[in-house]
Amino acid sequence: MALRVEADADPKGRRATDTDADDVWVAAEEGDMSGASAGRPLLFRTMKVKGSILHPYRFLILVRLVAIVAFFAWRVEHRNHDGMWLWATSMVADAWFGFSWLLNQLPKLNPTKRVPDLAALADRHDDAILPGIDVFVTTVDPVDEPVLYTVNTILSILAADYPVDKYACYLSDDGGTLVHYEAMLQVASFAALWVPFCRKHCIEPRSPENYFGMKTRPYVGGMAGEFMSDHRRVRREYGEFKVRIESLSTTIRRRSDAYNKGDDGVHATWMADGTPWPGTWIEQADNHGRGQHAGIVEVMLDHPSCKPQLGFSASTDNPIDLSNVDTRLPMLVYISREKRSGYDNQKKAGAMNAMLRVSALLSNAPFVINFDCDHYINNSRALRAPMCFMLDPRDGQNTAFVQFPQRFDDVDPTDRYSNHNRVFFDGTMLSLNGLQGPTYLGTGTMFRRVALYGMEPPRYRAEDIKLVGKAVELGNSTPFLNSIPDGAIQERSITPVLVDDELNNDLATLMACGYEDGSSWGRDVGWVYNIATEDVVTGFRIHRQGWRSMYCSMEPAAFRGTAPINLTERLYQVLRWSGGSLEAFFSHSNALIASRRLHLLQRIAYLNMSIYPIATMFILAYSFFPVMWLFSEQSYYIQRPFGTFIMYLVAVIAMMHVIGMFEVKWSGITLLDWWRNEQFYMIAATGVYPTAVLYMALKLVRGKGIHFRLTSKQTEACSGEKFADLYAVRWVPLLIPTVAVLVVNVAAVGAAIGKAATWGFFTDQAWHAVLGMVFNVGTLVLLYPFALGIMGQWGKRPGILLVMLVMAIATVGLLYVALQQDGHSMSFLTRPSG
Ligand SMILES: O=c1ccn([C@@H]2O[C@H](COP(=O)(O)OP(=O)(O)O[C@H]3O[C@H](CO)[C@@H](O)[C@H](O)[C@H]3O)[C@@H](O)[C@H]2O)c(=O)[nH]1
Numbered sequence: 001m002a003l004r005v006e007a008d009a010d011p012k013g014r015r016a017t018d019t020d021a022d023d024v025w026v027a028a029e030e031g032d033m034s035g036a037s038a039g040r041p042l043l044f045r046t047m048k049v050k051g052s053i054l055h056p057y058r059f060l061i062l063v064r065l066v067a068i069v070a071f072f073a074w075r076v077e078h079r080n081h082d083g084m085w086l087w088a089t090s091m092v093a094d095a096w097f098g099f100s101w102l103l104n105q106l107p108k109l110n111p112t113k114r115v116p117d118l119a120a121l122a123d124r125h126d127d128a129i130l131p132g133i134d135v136f137v138t139t140v141d142p143v144d145e146p147v148l149y150t151v152n153t154i155l156s157i158l159a160a161d162y163p164v165d166k167y168a169c170y171l172s173d174d175g176g177t178l179v180h181y182e183a184m185l186q187v188a189s190f191a192a193l194w195v196p197f198c199r200k201h202c203i204e205p206r207s208p209e210n211y212f213g214m215k216t217r218p219y220v221g222g223m224a225g226e227f228m229s230d231h232r233r234v235r236r237e238y239g240e241f242k243v244r245i246e247s248l249s250t251t252i253r254r255r256s257d258a259y260n261k262g263d264d265g266v267h268a269t270w271m272a273d274g275t276p277w278p279g280t281w282i283e284q285a286d287n288h289g290r291g292q293h294a295g296i297v298e299v300m301l302d303h304p305s306c307k308p309q310l311g312f313s314a315s316t317d318n319p320i321d322l323s324n325v326d327t328r329l330p331m332l333v334y335i336s337r338e339k340r341s342g343y344d345n346q347k348k349a350g351a352m353n354a355m356l357r358v359s360a361l362l363s364n365a366p367f368v369i370n371f372d373c374d375h376y377i378n379n380s381r382a383l384r385a386p387m388c389f390m391l392d393p394r395d396g397q398n399t400a401f402v403q404f405p406q407r408f409d410d411v412d413p414t415d416r417y418s419n420h421n422r423v424f425f426d427g428t429m430l431s432l433n434g435l436q437g438p439t440y441l442g443t444g445t446m447f448r449r450v451a452l453y454g455m456e457p458p459r460y461r462a463e464d465i466k467l468v469g470k471a472v473e474l475g476n477s478t479p480f481l482n483s484i485p486d487g488a489i490q491e492r493s494i495t496p497v498l499v500d501d502e503l504n505n506d507l508a509t510l511m512a513c514g515y516e517d518g519s520s521w522g523r524d525v526g527w528v529y530n531i532a533t534e535d536v537v538t539g540f541r542i543h544r545q546g547w548r549s550m551y552c553s554m555e556p557a558a559f560r561g562t563a564p565i566n567l568t569e570r571l572y573q574v575l576r577w578s579g580g581s582l583e584a585f586f587s588h589s590n591a592l593i594a595s596r597r598l599h600l601l602q603r604i605a606y607l608n609m610s611i612y613p614i615a616t617m618f619i620l621a622y623s624f625f626p627v628m629w630l631f632s633e634q635s636y637y638i639q640r641p642f643g644t645f646i647m648y649l650v651a652v653i654a655m656m657h658v659i660g661m662f663e664v665k666w667s668g669i670t671l672l673d674w675w676r677n678e679q680f681y682m683i684a685a686t687g688v689y690p691t692a693v694l695y696m697a698l699k700l701v702r703g704k705g706i707h708f709r710l711t712s713k714q715t716e717a718c719s720g721e722k723f724a725d726l727y728a729v730r731w732v733p734l735l736i737p738t739v740a741v742l743v744v745n746v747a748a749v750g751a752a753i754g755k756a757a758t759w760g761f762f763t764d765q766a767w768h769a770v771l772g773m774v775f776n777v778g779t780l781v782l783l784y785p786f787a788l789g790i791m792g793q794w795g796k797r798p799g800i801l802l803v804m805l806v807m808a809i810a811t812v813g814l815l816y817v818a819l820q821q822d823g824h825s826m827s828f829l830t831r832p833s834g
């Protein structure tokens, strides 16, 4: 399909795509991968960075390594005898910077791109032999995670371009609310129109909210004549559907009030059929509270037959002609696992594990893909792409998961807080792709089911999977254990099951809180527990066993989601990530103790990923260093001769950025992406990351860590203004350290100017003050987005910020001069310089 959806107004201009990036990437011979067997089709192409870019890039890394070693040697030779403690501390800091730079840089030596070949897949693996997929979506809170996002995600999945009898869609509702349940009923009925419409007219993307929100829509289907009227009709139906979804909570509340009228006892929440809802009630009651309710599983759409079912021709009540369109829908299941007080529900990880088991009895597909509730399928062919890696003769069998980059809608045009995170998604991940593979990033990831069960990769597994003794690890459910061998057959599709009482009992057992007691779930099986970020450690567990993973990026983007554009919300998200990273270091998921199956550079990458926040303690300390210049008559020197010191610093920092420019080049990102990343790193380094380190230290002492705080999704509902969240200031203690750094550095610039004025502009002291100022100004420039953020609505006019800045600097400068000159009567303006 030659379809190309216009990426929504991309403010950063054109990005290199696979096709026009040949000036960077060249095809590579894939000699080193085991398992290649002649005759089976190759389903992906491997690309390496061109020698003319890769060699200088690697050479520069070497040069910088030499430079920092020379720098250290020089510093040791020129010890500061008058400020020994300061000198020693800064030596420790710089040693750590050097070390963490190396950890960060070494895994990037071999960036590799792998391009799925969908045509080859279609050629040899015609739809009949595509394997089954279970699609998992998680949600918790219908308010913080608006139901409208979730229903759009589900609709995009139901309408995906994958054989409809070969996949099933599961929604896990950790809130257990009737709103989600009824929303799924609505989805099931609206899908009967939406999905055939998408098929008939080759609609992209297949999330209706995003589809109808698009401006340009080149028609690529074969029924242009009927398109306009069909489109109008579906659009109207979607509008009505949306109203029903958005009024669900009112409808349910009203219905329940009517049932509860007159009764002064417990107020239940009622389902449409007049029975009380088994999940959480609006007015929480015993057995119907947030952390306390029965498990619920309901198949909302049955698994379809394997033969196409054409729809009806147009008629008065069905104005859309579907007589040539397959109207079958994939299986859709609603799940809310059991919750009981006294059990830690383990948040998302717990939900994923319950879903993994329940799906084993209902569809048991050999592959599983998971999405956060706000991540929809943007490219309807996306589910096919990972199969190019999983089914490829080169190491496909040993590939445990395929990770897609995360792409985001509704980020403010200048991406103030680096939400797009391109440096990470397009840089770091491509590097790992050249090693053992990208890390698991939580959403948009296809897994091999057996890898999730904690099985070894075939490469290290002598025979077929053995089930003897597995009950201890996987829990005591015979039907579940019996399902495992089938779930391991990668060619397997999905066979429909009959949901009877017996099956319902088995499902209830698998969803029960106590099921995992004494088993290996959450440690060696399934998603990993007891950590704020389950994703990276779950991927780590799998890599450690010797599996590999693949990075898969495609155009148009496979999936898209939302990201927090509010400063506070964004910082909390990053706090959770960095806190979770540190927790991983102090757990059984420490990279240093993994088995030898973990590739050396992959191990270094994981090590870097778990300790990166530590370096920021030193960054924070350096950012406060100017305080000493402010309050002391004497100038403190970290290192003498100061001039040479600064030159060295400038050189190694500059070299780091030149290396960064090479990375910008090979990852195909824009300078703005890179710059925002630098800025956001500094913002996090002066607040969030040190806080995470502090938390970790406290946890080691007291045993309580960071908890999973749900990232609330942006809603325009409250103000109607687009990007309203960007201008909302929510003050939290987390902002204070960075504000303090801002203040100190503004003051330092003022003081430096004051100093220069006092001492005379061309003296040594003045020269040093100016050199020091370079760093203060640098810090301020990096923290600029933060300063805009805390200004709230004023942030819309950055001019004000500049005026304030100049005034503050001038005030401090004058104050400094005034204080320094108490004895002397002259003004700095009349002082002769030179
Ligand atoms: O008790 C819970 C809490 C959360 N979730 C789901 O977990 C997902 C991720 O939560 P969110 O707050 O959106 O996290 P983000 O910071 O946006 O997510 C990134 O980081 C997380 C790890 O820290 C990963 O789990 C996510 O997949 C990844 O997108 C959402 O679908 C939630 O519905 C649950 O199912 N149960």
Ligand SMILES: [Mn+2]
Pocket (backbone or CB within 6 Å): 372, 374, 562, 711
């Ligand atoms: Mn999210």
